[in-house]
Each structure stands twice: as C-alpha cells, then as structure tokens.
C-alpha cells in the first residue's frame with residue numbers, strides 16, 4: 001500500500017449528489033460512535049437500526065431519529081439501506097455480515113472483523129459473490145499521530161526497521177466481564193489480545209508490515225473468564241525486524257497503551273496516543289514526559305463517545321462510500337482487518353503448543 005493509499009479521506013457527497021442509507025446492527029456501546037460518524041458525512045444517512053433486544057433497538061432508534069427493528073432480516077430487506085454496520089458481539093460479525101452481503105448490502109464490521117479465519121474468509125467470499133464491499137473499522141489508524149508515523153516509515157525516514165512494539169496494559173473489572181459475551185470463547189474469541197489489544201496489534205502490523213513468525217503466551221491470571229487476560233508475544237516481521245506485544249486487562253488501575261517503533265534512523269514512542277518521543281534524523285527532537293498522563297477512552301470501557309474516535313470513524317466510513325463510488329476496495333478492507341486476527345490466533349496457537357508458529 002502506498003502512502004497515498006493509506007490516507008483515509010473524508011469524502012463529501014458523490015458527484016451525483018447521492019446519499020447512502022445506513023443500517024446499524026447492534027445498538028450497544030460502540031453504536032453511538034458509528035451513528036455520530038454517519039451523521040457527520042454529507043452523503044450518509046442513518047435509516048434504521050436493529051437489535052435483538054427490543055428496548056435497546058427502540059431507545060437507540062428514538063435517540064437517532066430513525067426506524068428500528070429486532071430482526072436483521074427485516075433490516076437487510078430494506079431498499080433504502082446501502083451499507084450495514086455490524087456492531088454485535090465479535091463472534092457474530094461474519095454471520096450477520098454475510099446475511100447483509102447476501103441481501104446486496106455493503107458491510108462495515110467493527111473490530112475485530114471476526115474471531116476465526118474461517119468466518120472472515122467466508123465473509124470475504126460472500127462480499128465477492130454478491131458484488132459488495134466488505135470493510136472494517138480500526139479507528140486508531142485514523143488518529144493523526146499514527147498517520148504521521150505510517151507516512152514517515154513509508155518514506156523510509158526511520159531507516160531500516162529494527163523493532164515494533166505494542167504494549168496494552170489496560171484494566172477491565174469483573175463487572176465488565178459479567179455483562180455477557182465479553183470473555184467468552186464463543187463470542188469474544190479471546191480476551192485481552194482479541195478484544196482490547198487488537199487495536200494496537202492492527203496498528204503495529206499496518207506500520208511494520210507482515211509477520212513471519214510468532215512466539216506467544218496467553219494465560220488467564222486474574223479474571224474468572226474462559227480466555228486470556230494476559231498475553232505476550234515476540235514477533236519476527238518478514239522485513240527482518242523484531243517486535244513485542246503485551247496485552248492485558250489486569251493491571252492495577254489500568255495503564256496507558258504504548259507503541260514504539262525503532263529504526264536505524266529514528267525512534268518514536270507513543271503513550272496513550274500522544275507522542276512521548278519523536279527522534280528522527282533531520283527532525284527536531286520532541287520529548288514529552290507528560291504524554292499518557294490522561295487515559296484515553298479506549299482504556300476505559302465506560303468512556304462513552306470519544307471525539308477522536310468519531311473523527312476517525314468518519315474517515316473510515318467515508319472511505320467506504322468513496323470505495324463504492326470508485327469501485328475499489330476500501331482502504332481498511334476485510335483482508336487488511338484479517339491480519340491482526342491471524343497474528344492473535346497464532347499467539348494462541350504458539351502458547352498452546354509451546355512452539356514458534358510460522359505464518
């Protein structure tokens with residue numbers, strides 16, 4: 001992908017002035033961010049929402065002034081919906097996304113795109129068979145700080161890449177896991193890595209490139225859940241660089257996430273999505289010890305709608321509409337979103353077998 005490709009541009013209405021109808025499936029925690037992002041796009045309109053919980057559907061539909069239904073079949077049957085945003089528990093993304101694709105709707109799944117490669121591949125196939133686009137949202141890619149790093153790496157400004165590290169030492173309470181599907185093998189598909197750290201794992205792969213092999217540990221240390229709440233992995237990238245991933249939901253108070261890229265000509269450290277260190281040949285050195293003093297919304301499951309996340313969702317959803325009009329793949333298409341899930345599943349496999357897993 002070129003630097004130009006990596007730019008997710010907020011597109012205003014198509015040349016023909018067409019407005020695209022959206023349907024949201026799943027009216028939970030992440031749904032308001034999508035609804036708000038859709039409302040900010042000139043060429044998009046939220047037409048209807050769906051939740052199997054009637055009260056959730058009714059109150060969300062009322063709040064966002066649109067129709068509501070409780071069965072996905074009724075949503076995808078509508079002629080006035082072009083794009084479905086799938087915001088249900090992670091293990092249902094492909095299933096409901098396929099239902100939408102078979103009804104001729106373009107699909108945007110929130111992260112992770114699904115929890116198994118088989119499900120993701122079936123979703124990709126359904127998109128191809130039905131001539132619709134399948135995209136995803138990983139909103140951190142749209143944060144200016146990460147766009148800047150991605151561009152600098154693509155321009156070779158870091159020299160040879162040496163290390164790419166992502167640390168996500170967050171906290172989730174027992175009450176969070178008691179809510180229902182979170183922490184279950186069937187619907188969350190994993191824990192701290194698959195649900196929370198996937199944001200930063202996606203960023204790491206986007207910036208560093210393909211992973212060649214993984215040596216990982218995934219353990220349950222502090223929560224009564226079916227999946228890992230502590231994960232660690234060493235990575236080897238195909239470009240020869242090495243990397244580390246650490247993701248947990250157990251740290252006392254929750255700590256800010258950190259992303260580090262080191263090359264022969266540059267170092268960058270980002271703490272809670274703020275530059276803590278920018279040291280790149282030819283640039284003025286930036287050192288900000290205050291970075292990360294304020295936790296980001298992604299660290300706090302009750303943080304509500306974050307402006308930075310809405311702005312990034314506007315870019316990703318806007319890019320889906322541009323992709324439809326230009327008949328190209330969305331920048332964050334299903335294959336791109338699949339990469340982080342593939343690495344996370346490789347960490348689980350490595351942990352289970354006690355072996356290095358090659359991708």
Ligand SMILES: NC(=O)c1ccc[n+]([C@@H]2O[C@H](COP(=O)([O-])OP(=O)(O)OC[C@H]3O[C@@H](n4cnc5c(N)ncnc54)[C@H](O)[C@@H]3O)[C@@H](O)[C@H]2O)c1
Pocket residue numbers: 025026027028029030031050051052053056070072087088089090091092110111112137139195298
């Ligand atoms: N991008 C982000 O920052 C972010 C943040 C939170 C959650 N997420 C993702 O969003 C997804 C949902 O998470 P959430 O926290 O909003 O969950 P949630 O439990 O708050 O909401 C999920 C909703 O889906 C509904 N639902 C479940 N099965 C359904 C079905 N078959 N048909 C219709 N409705 C159904 C539930 O009734 C519930 O209201 C997950 O995949 C999660 O990983 C992304």
